[in-house]
Amino acid sequence: MTVCTRNQENKILEECHQWVRLFLEDFGPDDIFFDAEIEYSDGSLKWDEHGTMLYYNVLKKHGTRPISVYQDSWPIHAEQGRIGDCWLIAPLMTIARKRKLLEWIIPQNDFSLKHGIFLVRLFIKGEWTIVVVDGHFPYTKSGRSQFAILTSSELWSCLIEKAIAKMLGGYHMLHGGPMCSAFQWLTGASCLTINLNKETNLEMLWEKLKEFQSLGYLMVTSTLPYVETKYVSQNGLGTHHAYSVLETCVHEGHRLVLIGGTNGLKWKGKWSELPSYNDDVTEKWSEWMKKAVKKRFAWMEINDFCRCFPYIKVCKYRENWHELRTGKFQFGPSCPQEVLRLSINTKCTIIIELLENCVKYPSRYIVGLVNIHKATSDNKIGEIVISSSLELYWCPLKAQCRAVETDPFELKDGVYLVVISVFHNRYPLEYSWAIRSPTPTDHISCDTVTFENDVVSHLSLLKMVETFGKSGIQYRKGLFLQKYSGNNFLTMKAENQTEKPIDIIIFVKTEAPKYEAYGLVSEPFWNKYITLPKPLVIYTTIPPKSKCILGNVWKIPEPIELKSGVVESEMSCKYWIRILEEEIKSGRAKEMRYAKCSGIYKTVSIN
Structure with missing residues (x-):
């Protein structure tokens, strides 16, 4: 697995610097770089009618102020030109006073101002990428900036705008866009x-x-x-x-x-x-x-x-925090599950972020959990330490990635496994991890452990319910039910301590305006389904002396609402339990067809 830290990113940058210096060996002292790769427009802009440019050599010699990338940058230095990219300019204004971030995006060197070749670092498709641009900018026929307004002493906003235009395929692609995409390219942080x-x-x-x-x-x-x-x-x-x-x-x-x-x-x-x-x-x-x-x-x-x-x-950009990024992972119904293993040498505060590649499924929402366990000596999941909900509800247009992070938490020195559980596996999930800390990450190392498909997620959910959930109730002799709920989900566990299999189905209802269930049956679904002639009711079979997660119910993710009233710390649900054996004895089973299934997770023996 590839692991990338800021130090490694800087090594990549230094390699780029060496390449540029080799490229510039044939340049004279006054030669200026022209980027032959950039496509300024597809011909749809008014600027295309005349194609006027302010060339870097003119800007360098005849600018009203000494030329610099950032001297004393303020939000005022990012100003929208003659295209609808306010969605980009507004985020640029917010980073103006973040000098370290500006220096990260446009690193200082000894050749940029001299030859007009600039390296702009953007977070693209889940990784930091260096985009090379020149210092020539489209101008109007009357001699004004066509796009971001140019200030010779503060080139940063124009250079970043040009790099993003190049990345997207031209300045015409800047017309309209989501602000979260801009933030992601600039910071790599979640929104x-x-x-x-x-x-x-x-x-x-x-x-x-x-x-x-x-x-x-x-x-x-x-x-x-x-x-x-x-x-x-x-x-x-x-x-x-x-x-x-x-x-x-x-x-x-x-x-x-x-x-x-x-x-x-x-x-x-x-x-x-x-x-x-x-x-x-x-x-x-x-x-x-x-x-x-x-x-x-x-x-x-x-x-x-x-x-x-x-x-x-x-x-949620955190200045002065350190970052470590992993390579790609995949989670899905038909593939082994790779789990991130963290080795912590010194007690520290960290945040863990999940970054999903959502190119294939940009509009789907995802709800689940990120659970952190102590690792046993044989690389099995041990005691659960942290459980954090996972909500991804849309992918910003053009960004192709979306992210969600945990709250800050403290880990002692030791080895930990980071387990993701998605409540409904509709599609494969392609993602990577970012670990952030206010202290240097050189005391943190990462690798992976591979488990059989879905086994580790199930074990993680069981440990979560057993550790954090309410005390189990005995629904009937030998059948125990236990639940654990956060403010946006509820997970139900069943344990069969008898010598016979038990066939069970649970119906749930919650006051949440929008919710879904998997493994459990939501009331809205059942109310529609029951109108069908002779509906087929599917019971989950729990073998003797075994336990499993029966299912989950969750709120469909939405933006935060700051409303008056009590904020519930737990998702409250009503549920009704039906046992097939009892339904047959009572005669109610005759009213519909029924079938048995092994459930959404493989059961675990309690012996």
Whole structure:
């Protein structure tokens, strides 16, 4: 299995630097690089009619300021040009003050500014990839930037935009896109969505905004055509337009959010005239920067923010954290299961992220668990340490990957197995892991252990229910049922301590508006199925002296809602149990056909 750390990524970068230096050996001191591989457009842009370019040698010699990639970068240095890529520019604005991230994306070297050859590092299809671009930029016939607005002392936003355009196949591909894709390319981190509406609790929203800001997360938002269109346009905001969320503050008792526009479509309502930055921040700024901030940035009160914007996208980028990435894994109904094994030499705090390749199935949702167990001396799963729910509900357009991560947790030194369990195996799951820690990851090593298909997932679920679940109940003599539930799922275990097989079926109902079940029978499904003539009822057979996970019920993943009321820590369900033997004795089995099956998991002996 391939394992990649930041140090190894830097070795790859150094190899690229060596290649570029070899390539430049034949260059004279004033020669400029031209990228012959880039396709600027497919001919659909107005720019194609004239194809005007600002060439790097002109920019270098005649720019109004000394040329640099990033000197003192601010959100104002990322500005949208004449194409609909506000979805990219808004995330770029949020990384402007993250100097280490900028240096990671566009590493410093001794040749870029001299010859106009730039290496841009983006997270593409689950791995960091270096995209080579030149320093020539499309211009209008009147001599203005065609795309991201060019500033000679801060080239970073134009270079990143050009690298993404090259990756996608041309600048025309930048017209429209999801902000989570942009965040993924820039940071490699996972994103979450918080829905905003009339039912949003403003106190909860404010606390979340402050929490995300304190963690250094990156935030953007957007208006939509069907949400408060009149109010939005009357107050200067663009319709279906992206904005960066930059700061929060309390001013004269009012909770305010600083919104950065990608162009001149800014908030002009209440508090919009309040200075975006204090004088001690802007005193050394040029006049154009001060004017640009006034033109594009504005404070909004929290209630107006919630009224105008239907959601927030939050990128869980953690500055100064260290990262280790694995190679590819596959999980599915017909293949052996490879499990990640972690060897921890020093007690540490970590986060584990699952990154799925969703090219084949971009619209499916996935619900499951990531369970972390101590490994036994013979590489079997031992005591369960952590259980974290897994929810993937859509794949950002163009990104081809989606990610979900655990909360931070602490692991002592030792060897651990990271087991994934998907509640409904509709398709093969192709994924990789990322391990992040606030301390260097050189004390963490990874490899894999291979298990028989689905066996390790079943054992992991059994240990989870037995460790964290409520005490089992004896439904009838020798038949024990035990459940464990989180806020979005419930897992049911059955144990047959008798000398005879037991055939069982369980029906479940929950108050969740959207839910599904596998192994168990959901009430909505049964209500439809029972209308069929002589429906076939399938019972799960539990052999004597054995146990198994009967099934799971789960909420269909949706964005986070910050509503008033009690947040349930467990998914509450009602369930009805039927035993085939009892149904036959009572005569109810005559009303329908029935069959037996071995269940969704292979049973485990309790001897």
